[in-house]
Amino acid sequence: MMYSEEQLNGLIYRYPEYVSKEHLRLIAHISKRVARELLIKGFIPCKNNGKQTRQYTIAMTDIIKYLRERETYPEKYDIGPIPSSSRGKIMLKVSPLITMPENFSHMLETFYDKQFKLFPDVITVAQASEITGHTHTSINRWCKDKKFIAFKKGSSYMIPKVSLIEFMVGSEYRTLKYKSQKQRETIFDFYKDYSSLIKL
DSSP states (O other): OOOHHHHHHHHHHHHEEEEEEEHHHHHHHHOHHHHHHHHTTTOOOEEEOOOSSEEEEHHHHHHHHHHHHHOOOGGGGGOEEEETTTTTTEEEOOOOOOOOOHHHHHHHHHHHHHHHHSOOOOEEEEHHHHHHHHOHHHHHHHTTTTTTEEETTTTTEEEEEEHHHHHHHHHHHOOSSSSHHHHHHEEEEEEEHHHGGOOO
């Protein structure tokens, strides 16, 4: 569910200053398992009293911040797969990407340029796999589907690094349902370095 700004502001008056994990689940329209992972992994600040019931106390202001940011920066709140004995793996589901702040894409592109500056300007499929953490099969499929510029050299693809980075900055890559561990680690480093500069 997407909240309008008016609805988000209204939540402050509907709920007390601090609420429980169950409130978080209901407000954010997520499962108990996802709510717990968001709190355990520090995506939403909370106080943990160690008790079996009402273990977590969460400020409503932090929940509202999460609701705002998950619409604009879905990859920031991708908690990855959560084991489930009965249903295999589930992923945190977020709403489709909406309009991004103008400076966000530029900052992300600059970050990637610095992260991968040691790679040549034109890279192989193996190097693209190293950069993204995705398999050679995925990279080859993206080349074939023209997700970015790539050209054949013999039987292999060669990829301009700038073209791959443009794809990585775009919404299709950032909202992949199944992200590689490398992708998650890289975007975590980005938010750690740039969070104070990102304007919501």
